[in-house]
Amino acid sequence: MLTQTLALCLDAYRELNARKLFWITMGLNIMVVVVYASLGINERGVTFWHWTFDVPLFNANLISPELFYKLQFVSWGSGLWLTWVAVILALVSTAGLIPDLISGGVIETVLSKPIGRVRLLLTKYVFGLMFVVLQVFVFSLGCFLVMLIRGDTFVPELFLAVPIVVSFFSFLFCVCVLLGLITRSTVAALLLTFLFWFVIFMVNLGDQIMVQQREQAIVALEDAERNLENQITLADRFIERREEEGRTIEDADGNAITGPDEQRVAMNPALERSRQRVPEAEQAVETWNTWSQRVFWLKTLLPKTGETTGLLERWLISQEDINKLFEERTGVNPGDDDNDGPAMNDPRVSRRVTEVFRSRSLAWVLGTSFAFEFVILGIATLIFVRRDF
């Protein structure tokens, strides 16, 4: 059994090696690490080699080198390079593993050996993932050393990128394997996997929009309620002042107004508008909440690619650091805003959205994604086991 596994491992390495993309991706990895190492931060702003770019809101006075390197790693090191470019290269490199295995003339020889089909498929699958393990490990190691040397920070949590990015890749790779089995074509499997990825991306985008709108509506409701309270307080002050002056409150025809609520409206006409805004805001919250719930349930069925990579940010950068960044960048404290409605880029909305995504449980993010992967791999295995070649 070990002999067969080692042989499959060696064969997977030879196959990937023959494709050249393995080494191209590795070279690019190292290049990105070099760029990462070239970045730095000082009192004036960001440095690249010996150049300094003045950035008032992004300098060593506001951000520690540790946080700077963590942010760079999370934003473009992992967020852009590892989970986009490197994953695309990895999919291109590994998409042919299964179609090549099941092509005529190859599969007959392999299946005639004393190895079970389930083990054969799953071993091939695992060695496909090894491609990404090696790439991400090398990248993480490089970034870890950069942080240690340039940022003077020991951040072993950086290696969490390996399981996170490999999990992310595996959610797509399992689909690629299933499609490769069904279509028997590398190109078709690859294109359909990209299409699937695009669908996930769109659902993620929809989720972000819905959550953003919901949180914006909640903030708007809070603002409307606060505004209503302010208007009531203002009206009460006016009424008190009238009473102190010994004057009655009259309508346009000169009749005295006795009801307390009517008195408030008469003294502060803006109160009526504020009252109307509250149910409107409540309605908006309810509407966006319904939609965001629907998208959430749809997302539950699909792999959570965005949240999975977001885990790295969650684990590397604390909520306090995030809050601090928002405050430093905007100088706005929550609760200060008395405007009619929050804007899309309102820091309170941004912070609430970030909190919503960061509060999603690990069981939901990874558990349901692995459940999806398990189901897809199960279907692929069933097809592979039952198929006549």
Next chain:
Amino acid sequence: MSDLALDLQHVAKTYRGKVRALQGIEMAVARGEVFGLLGPNGAGKSTLVKILMTVISPSQCQGTMLGKPVGHKPTLSDVGYLPEHHRFPPYLKGGQVLDFFGAMGNVPRRERRRRAAELLEVVGIADWAKKKVGGYSKGMRQRLGIAQALMNDPKLVVLDEPTDGVDPVGRRDIRDIVARLRDEQRTIFINSHLLSELEMVCDRVAILVQGRVRQQGTLDELTEGQHRYELEIVPPQGDASDALDVLRGALPGEVTEQEPPKLPAGTSGTPPVRAEPNAPPFAKRIGFLGTLADGTRVEIERMTLRISTSDPKAVEPVIDRLRARGVTIRSLQQRRPSLEDLFMQAVTDPETGMALKPGAERKTKGAR
């Protein structure tokens, strides 16, 4: 331990519930023999081989291979297989191919190295061991495929079209390898279209037609009662019809003439394939077909008289008569049907004299 390397019973395969590739195969292959599987295209040969190799799952199968049920994966450690149209990963070198498939067959590393070097020598491509198989010719790939099939020192070797794409020298080499394997008491199961090749190496054969075994046994068993004598005379003066008269006149007793098989209505050109061994196209023949008083079949074609009997005494009166008339006999020989003759018999409908339709049978509505 069973004396049979393969003991197949009720092996059936129906694809997608419609195409009946195999319909109850019964086949026995003894240990240590070379067994040939013949059949026209679509007869189900490859399906049968793939069922044995677990590449295809049977619809029904009660057979055993090396004493274990067909489909028992660990048994495949003792089986070597050369698939038809096999393809090796082009990024591997010859030696790496053998090492990989040897490892897949659970052969220990040291043993793999030893056997790979030995087998590359045996199949004659030792010089190519360190070259990538992408650059191999078809014949070399076939040789490498055979070496691959032998990496696990198998007790049963299944070769699917082993001489496909191999030149005459290579074919002879492969025959030698098969002979060597037989001498080593291994069982060899060969599926091939090259009947002459099979005839040279096989102890027993089975002929598969439309998913059923039509004939099975040794060549002697299969040709029993089908021997004949062929007598050729020196052409007498005159045309071929004179020879026909001379030969007819030499037949003893009362001779009943038979009608030659007719072409079915609507057909023209190519005559039907006849059940008679070695029968040339009927339209080209100038001759006679009939039976003697004792029912022995006789046929005259140009200068040759064929008497379907294995009894030499049946020929003596004919020789006496010809000699009495001063006819010179050029040759007299006893012949038995070749494997090709047997094959043609098997694929011919005895009622119509037509070749059976190639390919598997399709299930029709209501058919069980």
